[in-house]
Amino acid sequence: MDCNSKKPMLGFSPELFEERRKKVFSKLDNSVLLLSSGSVKKKSRDIEIPFRPDSDFFYLTGLCEPECVALLRPNGSDGDLILFVPARDMDKEIWIGERMGPSEIKEQFGATEVYERHQLDQYLPSLLSDVDKIYFRIGSDRHVQDLVLSSISSAHLPKTRGSGRLEGILEPGYLLDEMRLFKDAEELDHIRKAALITSESFEEMVTYCRPGAGEWELEAALEFGFRRRGASGAAYPTIVGSGANSCVLHYSDNARRMGEGDLVLVDGGAEYNLYAGDMTRTFPVSGTFSSIQKAVYEIVAGAYKCAIEHLEPGVTLADIHQKTVGNLADGLLDLGVLEGSTEEILEKGSYKTFFPHQTSHWLGLDVHDVGDYVKEGSSRVLEPGMVLTVEPGLYFPPSTKTLEDFFCIGVRIEDDFLITDNGCELMTSPLPVSAEEVESLMGA
Numbered sequence: 111m112d113c114n115s116k117k118p119m120l121g122f123s124p125e126l127f128e129e130r131r132k133k134v135f136s137k138l139d140n141s142v143l144l145l146s147s148g149s150v151k152k153k154s155r156d157i158e159i160p161f162r163p164d165s166d167f168f169y170l171t172g173l174c175e176p177e178c179v180a181l182l183r184p185n186g187s188d189g190d191l192i193l194f195v196p197a198r199d200m201d202k203e204i205w206i207g208e209r210m211g212p213s214e215i216k217e218q219f220g221a222t223e224v225y226e227r228h229q230l231d232q233y234l235p236s237l238l239s240d241v242d243k244i245y246f247r248i249g250s251d252r253h254v255q256d257l258v259l260s261s262i263s264s265a266h267l268p269k270t271r272g273s274g275r276l277e278g279i280l281e282p283g284y285l286l287d288e289m290r291l292f293k294d295a296e297e298l299d300h301i302r303k304a305a306l307i308t309s310e311s312f313e314e315m316v317t318y319c320r321p322g323a324g325e326w327e328l329e330a331a332l333e334f335g336f337r338r339r340g341a342s343g344a345a346y347p348t349i350v351g352s353g354a355n356s357c358v359l360h361y362s363d364n365a366r367r368m369g370e371g372d373l374v375l376v377d378g379g380a381e382y383n384l385y386a387g388d389m390t391r392t393f394p395v396s397g398t399f400s401s402i403q404k405a406v407y408e409i410v411a412g413a414y415k416c417a418i419e420h421l422e423p424g425v426t427l428a429d430i431h432q433k434t435v436g437n438l439a440d441g442l443l444d445l446g447v448l449e450g451s452t453e454e455i456l457e458k459g460s461y462k463t464f465f466p467h468q469t470s471h472w473l474g475l476d477v478h479d480v481g482d483y484v485k486e487g488s489s490r491v492l493e494p495g496m497v498l499t500v501e502p503g504l505y506f507p508p509s510t511k512t513l514e515d516f517f518c519i520g521v522r523i524e525d526d527f528l529i530t531d532n533g534c535e536l537m538t539s540p541l542p543v544s545a546e547e548v549e550s551l552m553g554a
């Protein structure tokens with residue numbers, strides 16, 4: 111559950127990380143991959159924000175400690191994992207608890223070699239000499255970056271007339287994004303758990319929704335549900351937007367009291383063993399939708415249902431988005447918000463005033479997970495093992511000046527899906543989507 115070095119790999123099997131590294135080794139040729147776990151950030155003077163490791167670093171090592179560096183390099187038919195980890199600090203451990211030292215980490219994490227972090231300066235230059243490419247994310251770790259730059263200028267520049275010329279420093283995503291896009295069975299179990307915790311907590315949170323309650327109360331109720339069910343917390347800042355705030359896509363102040371007759375849009379997701387859930391529902395604060403809120407809500411619910419009916423292998427992300435915007439455009443015409451024909455609206459993109467985002471994103475270790483949305487110039491074809499959200503919405507912020515009747519209506523409905531061999535699996539547990547079901551959930 112929590113990212114504690116005494117619970118290595120968060121319950122994942124060590125073979126999983128080994129298998130992933132094998133795939134990377136087979137793609138490395140004469141190159142190396144260098145990843146930092148990240149540093150502890152400060153909230154205020156000497157107060158630290160709970161640490162979460164870099165997703166790529168965790169994906170290949172299973173290690174959740176700050177200030178670690180992993181170097182992967184091919185070696186014969188296999189490869190080496192060389193780790194640099196902080197030395198044990200007994201004074202610090204009085205405050206933060208026991209940590210693993212290099213020898214324990216070497217044994218538990220299947221590393222070829224584990225050094226103390228301060229030895230990086232000594233070893234990294236020779237580890238980087240004579241390699242063709244260095245996969246390293248610029249900006250991810252200033253100390254490592256400085257070392258990489260000084261190493262390559264001393265180790266590679268003199269050889270620019272002969273062999274041993276460095277071809278470049280490349281983004282690790284070239285090696286890892288495509289692997290991470292296709293989830294394995296263990297990852298899927300963790301995403302299912304994150305999604306289940308998320309939806310169960312949503313159901314519980316609804317009971318706190320009433321006029322006069324603060325948006326922050328729904329945030330607290332939702333996140334209490336996450337923690338109570340064993341999640342490490344929220345995967346991203348919880349969005350509780352009522353009234354005009356429902357139209358702010360990533361609103362997270364959650365500082366307004368909800369009023370009679372408002373809508374409230376709640377977008378939250380639990381993080382379970384570093385994997386994210388991501389769900390949105392929109393509720394009428396008083397328990398029933400006004401007729402105009404209901405009309406907008408039902409258009410979004412219709413777009414959601416149409417999109418998920420088409421979610422299966424072979425379909426592209428663009429197909430799903432087109433189904434969604436087609437529905438939304440028809441709805442905007444019916445409401446009298448837009449004029450002309452569906453085709454004109456789609457061609458001009460005039461629906462974007464009210465639906466400015468995409469229908470889906472990948473989901474995994476990162477909420478907006480890695481993976482190309484376009485491949486060889488075309489929209490990505492869905493394949494089994496991909497996990498994504500479906501999240502249509504319509505938003506009428508007060509800045510949409512001509513539409514006073516619709517002011518402050520913001521609606522989004524979002525769930526998480528796994529593409530299976532012949533369709534899709536809803537990963538969040540079913541929570542009402544239709545307006546009637548939402549009203550009866552509120553009543554209950």
Ligand code: GLY
Nearest residue numbers: 346377388501524
């Ligand atoms: N919560 C961010 C998103 O739904 O994409």
Ligand code: MN
Nearest residue numbers: 388499501524
């Ligand atoms: Mn989302």
Ligand code: MN
Nearest residue numbers: 377388389524
């Ligand atoms: Mn969301």
